[in-house]
Amino acid sequence: MKIKQISVFVQNEPGRLLEFTDVLNKAGINMTSLNLADVTDYGIVRVIVDDTEKAASVLKENKYNVIVNELLCVDVSDKPGALHEILVKLADNDLNISYMYGFSKGGHASLVLKVNDLEKAIAALQ
Numbered sequence: 001m002k003i004k005q006i007s008v009f010v011q012n013e014p015g016r017l018l019e020f021t022d023v024l025n026k027a028g029i030n031m032t033s034l035n036l037a038d039v040t041d042y043g044i045v046r047v048i049v050d051d052t053e054k055a056a057s058v059l060k061e062n063k064y065n066v067i068v069n070e071l072l073c074v075d076v077s078d079k080p081g082a083l084h085e086i087l088v089k090l091a092d093n094d095l096n097i098s099y100m101y102g103f104s105k106g107g108h109a110s111l112v113l114k115v116n117d118l119e120k121a122i123a124a125l126q
Contacts, residue, residue, distance in 0.1 A: 003072070029054060071112055071114050073112050075108065078104040078109040097113050
């Protein structure tokens, strides 16, 4: 399924992630997923929230540069080879993954993927 993700750059300094989450917290926005990658002087925060439009608006009001992307979210069973099966289907359809993150809990796993062709990826996995 398609899912919207917000990406912002934050300075790689103490307290900057706290400032980011404070903005969302004060707006009553729930984060359902967060991924943080560091690149020397700054970090890229990728977050999935319960209200993307509201979150993007309040972050922009607080001087964050906001990028909203539509990504692929795939539910898979939490067993050996499940990720491999997905990667085979995507590779067989010449699809590239720019980045991916996921989690598993209680025998269930979810993956979030940025792919070069979202519609083609959805078709390949159905």
